[in-house]
Amino acid sequence: MLKGGPSEIKKKVKEVLSRIGEVKKVELEGPFVVVYVDDPSSFLESNNTVGEAAKLLRKKIIVMSSGKMLPEEDAKRVIREMIPQKAEITDIRAVEETREIYIIAKRTGYVVGKSGYYINEILKKTGWRPVVLRAPTMESGLLNTIYNYLIEGSAERKKIMRKIAERIYREPIGIERGIFVSFLGGAREVGRSSIAVTTNEGSVLLDAGISLGRGEAFPRYDLIDLDEIDAVIISHAHLDHSGALPFLFKYGYRGPVYVTRPTRDLIVLLLLDYINLSRRQGIIPYFSEADVARMLNHMIVLDYEETVDISPDVKLTFYNAGHILGSALVHLNIRKHNILYTGDFRFRETKLLGKADTSFPRVETLIMECTYGGEQDVLPPLWEAEKQLIQIIKDTIERNGRVLIPALSVGRAQEIMITLVEAFSRKEIPDVPVYIDGMVYDSTAIHSAYPSYLSDYIKARVFGEDKDPFTDEHFTMLKGTEDKDSIATGGPSIIIAPSGMLNGGPSVDYFIRMSPDPRNSVVLVSYQAEGTLGRELKEGAREIRIRDEMGEMRKIEVKAEIHFVEGFSAHADKVQLLTYPSSIPKPSRIILVHGEAEKIRSFKPLLSRSIGAAVMAPSIGEKLRLV
Structure with a gap:
């Protein structure tokens, strides 16, 4: 990543991009670089020079106009005249504080255009940065609510992202402390998945779930200091991996939550449903709709295979996990050590989803779910x-x-x-x-x-x-x-x-x-x-x-x-669990989580013989040193 604190990074970005045209201002928002220019045309018509700069800087660059914007109604008219009717635009909403205009359409490809043509033209002709959201083919009040949260919270979210960037790009302390993983939930059990990864420069959480059966509902967050957490990474939306998010914010966490776009929407759906179900049962939920909206402003969405810095020494990349819509394998590059956390995954194709990805630069430690690792857990086709x-x-x-x-x-x-x-x-x-x-x-x-x-x-x-x-x-x-x-x-x-x-x-x-x-x-x-x-x-x-x-x-x-009927499972069965570790760059260590104790006990020696790597099965509260 770029060396130096936020000021030095902004200076370097401005120096590189000034070769294209005049740069008025550079802001860091979360892991992204936002560049404000008077004339977006010179940047957007420069034969992908911005893309080359992004590769050089290893940052996603967002170009914004710093010049005059068309009045909102004029901008909407220009957009509707420009975009083909086949896009089926359902709504256009502008947020003046952020200089963004949200375009909601059923066929977003027609809004974006070939190689982003219409996106660039909207920015050049109106001065507004277009943000495209896909409308569902089915009418959904819930999605309307989520989009309202996103649009109405955009100004506050921009402020939050700038604070998050200061933490991501802070000066490294340079002390050699090692890399550790602590198991706060989901170890020798199914439910309340949450793992803390501690590095030389900080720490991140992999998932924040609740228990859906018997036992303790929440992970052991009494074992960590929330103020030290740089990021929460959610592999997918199921509540046993995401349900404790409001709990974290309730008790002071104010950092980023990294998710895919579908995972963001599904988390909001599941949490709002949890509130409604609790109230119907006469139970007071431990969080409110306002808490969900507040949490949404801290979410940073990433595409599959998009790599970002999330702390001074950790890079994050999501890959398709094949479990549910938007589910992700989490790849962490920590200096020269690489962790792959599967969350829940499936290593076969279905009519709904493709199978889990296997192409990674390197994997030294694999943290793998073991839901169906029992002796009889071979699912039918x-x-x-x-x-x-x-x-x-x-x-x-x-x-x-x-x-x-x-x-x-x-x-x-x-x-x-x-x-x-x-x-x-x-x-x-x-x-x-x-x-x-x-x-x-x-x-x-x-x-x-x-x-x-x-x-x-x-x-x-x-x-x-x-x-x-x-x-x-x-x-x-x-x-x-x-x-x-x-x-x-x-x-x-x-x-x-x-x-x-x-x-x-x-x-x-x-x-x-x-x-x-x-x-x-x-x-x-x-x-x-x-x-x-x-x-x-x-x-x-x-x-x-x-x-x-x-x-x-x-x-x-x-x-x-x-x-x-077992064959519809979205989890890898025993055969897939044995096959997957040998289908990726060979890890030197495999850690089994998210499985009942008896199943992990029987699967552990089987996997060890099959893969020839060290296989571990930690308990709740256990802390392992990786490097």
């Missing part, structure tokens, strides 16, 4: 799982029953939806309604806003055929006001609802109504954590006690058929 699910649906409908599929709102529900679309098109199941309830609706809307993060299969349909499989005619998106009784006791149908572990949400409401009827089927397609109703059912329980919508405990006799 996806086609076999699809065949099993389709047969269960056919059998249930033939006896005039209904199928409940409790599914994780993010990822699993969309995998099931794509499978059903294909089955309907091949006439493998009858044309029955598919009800999509709860948070699945908004999660699916977010998926429709980020097709470029999805599989080649989805991209071919969205970009090639202009068809969005998530808006198939069989799907009925419920808004939460519908009568669940009529759906649960009506004609044959399929219901997809969260949560996937039956530990809350509308899936529990449907389960209470549907489980006494032997014609019905409940199909569990997600991992079932210890302490959840789904785990009880998987282990054979047929008489359970459950809390209903009114908060009262009820005893339920389960007469519906209970099925467990």
